[in-house]
Every structure is written in C-alpha cells, then in structure tokens.
Amino acid sequence: MSVKHALLALLEQQPMYGYQLRAEFERRTGTAWPLNVGQVYTTLTRLERDGLAVADGEDDEGHVVYRITDGGRDEVATWFTTPVARTQPPRDELAIKLALAVTVPGVDVGTVIQQQRSATMASLQDYTRLKRRAAEAADRAERADLAWSLVLDSLVFGAEAEIRWLDHCEARLRRAAVEQGREGARPVEDVPVPRPARGSR
Amino acid sequence: MNPVLQLADVTRVHGTGAGEVHALRGISFAAHAGELVAVMGPSGSGKSTLLTIAGGLDQPTAGAVRVEGTDLVGLGQQERARMRRTSIGYVFQGFNLIPALTAAENVALPRELDGVPVRTAREEALRALEEVGIADLAERFPDDMSGGQQQRVAIARAVVGERRLILADEPTGALDTETGEGILELLRARCDAGAAGVLVTHEARHAAWADRVVFLRDGVVVDETGTDRVEGLTERADA
Numbered sequence: 001m002s003v004k005h006a007l008l009a010l011l012e013q014q015p016m017y018g019y020q021l022r023a024e025f026e027r028r029t030g031t032a033w034p035l036n037v038g039q040v041y042t043t044l045t046r047l048e049r050d051g052l053a054v055a056d057g058e059d060d061e062g063h064v065v066y067r068i069t070d071g072g073r074d075e076v077a078t079w080f081t082t083p084v085a086r087t088q089p090p091r092d093e094l095a096i097k098l099a100l101a102v103t104v105p106g107v108d109v110g111t112v113i114q115q116q117r118s119a120t121m122a123s124l125q126d127y128t129r130l131k132r133r134a135a136e137a138a139d140r141a142e143r144a145d146l147a148w149s150l151v152l153d154s155l156v157f158g159a160e161a162e163i164r165w166l167d168h169c170e171a172r173l174r175r176a177a178v179e180q181g182r183e184g185a186r187p188v189e190d191v192p193v194p195r196p197a198r199g200s201r
Numbered sequence: 202m203n204p205v206l207q208l209a210d211v212t213r214v215h216g217t218g219a220g221e222v223h224a225l226r227g228i229s230f231a232a233h234a235g236e237l238v239a240v241m242g243p244s245g246s247g248k249s250t251l252l253t254i255a256g257g258l259d260q261p262t263a264g265a266v267r268v269e270g271t272d273l274v275g276l277g278q279q280e281r282a283r284m285r286r287t288s289i290g291y292v293f294q295g296f297n298l299i300p301a302l303t304a305a306e307n308v309a310l311p312r313e314l315d316g317v318p319v320r321t322a323r324e325e326a327l328r329a330l331e332e333v334g335i336a337d338l339a340e341r342f343p344d345d346m347s348g349g350q351q352q353r354v355a356i357a358r359a360v361v362g363e364r365r366l367i368l369a370d371e372p373t374g375a376l377d378t379e380t381g382e383g384i385l386e387l388l389r390a391r392c393d394a395g396a397a398g399v400l401v402t403h404e405a406r407h408a409a410w411a412d413r414v415v416f417l418r419d420g421v422v423v424d425e426t427g428t429d430r431v432e433g434l435t436e437r438a439d440a
Contacts, residue, residue, distance in 0.1 A: 118416070118425070125409045132389075164405070
C-alpha cells in the first residue's frame with residue numbers, strides 16, 4: 001500500500017503534522033489499514049529527503065508541520081492518473097496455501113477450503129453489519145463517510161470474490177476426484193468433502 | 202430461550218431401493234427469535250429440502266420439526282395447514298402471488314382463510330404493505346408491478362398476522378442487486394423486530410446479512426460461522 005502517496009495527497013490539502021496525518025488517513029479509510037505514527041514519521045522523513053515535502057516550522061504546541069512542495073504536487077497528480085499495476089499481483093497467501101494443499105500429500109483440502117470459507121464469510125458478515133450502520137448514519141453525509149463506505153464496499157467485493165473462488169476450487173477438486181475415480185486411479189469415496197460439524201445449535 | 206424453529210435429527214429420503222436419494226442426513230438446526238440464519242450450499246446439498254420441511258410443505262422421513270414448540274410431524278394435514286397460515290411465512294424466488302388478486306387481497310388472503318373478518322384482514326394487509334414500503338400500491342395487480350414490488354408484496358403476505366417464522370428461498374434470485382438488498386433489509390428488519398428468519402441463498406453477499414451462516418454439503422451441516430468479529434473494524438463502529 002502506498003502510504004507515501006496517501007500522505008502526500010493529504011498534505012496537498014493543507015500542511016499537517018504527523019498525528020494529524022494519521023488521524024486524517026484513518027478518518028477516510030476507516031481502521032481497515034491502521035497506520036502507526038512511527039510509520040508516518042519515517043515516511044515524512046523520506047518525503048523530505050526526496051524533496052516532495054518540507055518541514056515548515058512548528059505550530060504553537062511544538063508539532064513539526066510538513067508542507068508539500070511543487071515536486072510533491074506533481075507526484076500526487078501522477079499517482080492519481082496512473083492505474084495501480086496488476087502485472088505483479090501482491091502475494092496471495094490463500095492461493096499459495098491451496099496450491100500447496102493440493103500438492104502436498106495427506107492434506108485434507110476440503111477442510112482447508114471450508115474453514116477458510118467460514119472465516120471469510122464471518123468477515124463478510126462484519127463488513128455488511130458495518131455497511132448497514134454506515135447507511136444508517138448517512139444523514140450526516142460527509143465526504144469522509146462516503147470514503148469509508150467505499151472502502152467497506154471494496155472489502156465486501158474482495159471477500160465475496162474469495163468465497164466464490166473457494167466454491168470454484170471445491171467444485172473443481174470434486175470433479176477431478178470423480179474423474180480420477182473413473183480412471184481407476186483413485187476411489188470415488190476419496191472425494192474431498194469437509195468433515196461434518198460436531199454439533200450445531 | 203426456546204427456538205422458534207427447531208429441527209432435531211431430521212432425515213429426508215426420496216425414493217426407495219437403488220434409486221434412494223438422501224436429501225438430508227440427520228440435520229439438527231435451530232432459529233431463535235430475533236435471529237436471521239442463512240443456509241448456504243451447492244445445488245443438491247439439501248438447503249431447499251430443509252426449508253420446505255421447516256415450513257411444513259414436506260415431511261421428514263425421520264426426526265422432529267418444531268415450530269414455536271409444536272411438532273409439525275405429529276399434526277394432521279389440516280392442522281399443519283393452519284400452522285402455515287398463522288405461524289410460518291414463506292417467501293419464494295418466483296413471488297407466487299395470485300394474479301387475479303390485488304396486492305392487498307393477496308396479503309389479506311391467509312388471514313381470511315384463517316377466519317379473520319374481511320375488514321380486519323384488509324386492515325392488517327394494509328399495515329403489512331406499509332411496513333414493506335408499498336402502501337400506495339395496495340390496489341395494483343401483480344402484473345402491473347415490478348419484480349421488486351411483487352417481492353415486497355410476497356414479504357408482506359409472509360409477515361401478515363404477526364407470524365414469527367419467516368422462511369425465504371432465494372428471495373432475491375430474480376431481482377437486481379440493489380432491489381435484492383432492499384428485500385434483505387426488510388427480512389433483517391422483521392427479524393430485528395422479533396421474528397426468526399431462515400434465508401436460503403447461494404450468494405455470499407446476501408448470506409452476510411444473517412447473524413449466522415450454516416453450510417450444507419450432501420445433506421449434512423458441515424460448518425457454521427461463529428460470532429467472531431473483525432476486531433479493528435468493529436471497534437471503530439462501536440466507538
């Protein structure tokens with residue numbers, strides 16, 4: 001995630017000090033990606049080194065206030081007009097885990113899939129609950145509320161896509177197992193099916 | 202608290218001998234007042250069978266089905282039909298409204314069949330239509346309404362007379378995303394007001410409106426989401 005560009009975009013609106021930047025970042029994105037203040041100051045130091053922002057004195061309470069430079073403004077403009085690259089997709093732990101689960105002998109892939117599906121579903125329930133609350137609070141419609149609600153939508157779509165992919169993996173595995181069974185390589189009973197839950201209320 | 206709906210060790214077998222199909226294999230399942238439970242699973246997992254049995258539209262091969270404490274299995278056909286009119290509301294993907302009746306008449310029908318005076322039934326129907334946000338369409342016929350409006354009528358019909366168990370089988374299946382969300386909002390609101398709801402769906406984003414999501418595979422409950430929350434996000438919302 002580009003903390004650097006996010007902070008620059010905030011500085012473009014007005015000069016701010018570290019804690020202010022962190023608060024403003026979280027106000028707009030929720031706490032989906034919490035930022036610690038150390039990270040903010042490290043980033044500010046780098047921005048200053050690269051000539052994109054400068055420390056511009058202290059406010060009445062002694063906070064060092066940072067201001068964006070012309071170079072910084074150009075950098076923000078370029079960031080907004082350049083698409084996020086998917087040529088190198090971020091490492092996806094779940095995809096890697098499943099790729100290994102289907103190739104390492106003795107792993108109960110069906111259970112791996114179901115446990116993940118439950119966990120992702122629980123997150124999706126949380127996001128949905130938060131969205132409902134955000135909608136209820138929509139009367140106070142501020143731009144920041146809209147920003148937070150869009151971030152939530154992104155999380156909803158992501159979780160939904162993950163569940164759909166897990167369903168797809170499960171269906172593919174079952175089909176593959178049936179086909180192998182037909183060829184006599186593996187009995188059909190070995191179709192990976194998740195274990196029944198111990199008890200449901 | 203006793204559940205509004207309780208399935209205890211329910212089995213449903215279709216056919217006999219070599220053609221025997223086990224749609225449900227010893228399922229135990231409950232929905233409490235104030236709770237919306239989603240049931241998910243691939244086609245053939247038994248989720249629709251579970252709903253028809255919970256609604257008294259089908260009988261289990263073995264096991265008990267209790268609605269507000271009454272075992273549907275032990276009831277005669279007439280008593281079961283009465284339970285369906287007074288305690289259980291059913292919402293289908295295809296709406297299933299009667300085309301020759303207006304929205305208000307469709308909603309009032311179960312009450313009239315139950316012996317409620319016509320005028321009272323009508324008043325109740327209008328209140329239910331108001332609750333689902335289409336009081337102004339009371340005199341329309343189903344053919345003159347959009348899919349979303351028809352489904353709202355169907356929900357009004359399912360909840361009229363203060364029925365406490367709402368069973369919904371892919372209620373958003375024929376609707377676009379936004380209209381579908383409106384329907385889920387209504388189901389959710391009804392459960393928040395004290396009904397118990399069971400929602401069968403294959404859409405994760407719809408199931409996410411439920412308090413609990415139960416996963417079925419091959420007629421068995423394989424898993425269920427707990428009440429764990431995403432920590433940071435929930436803290437923000439609660440702050």
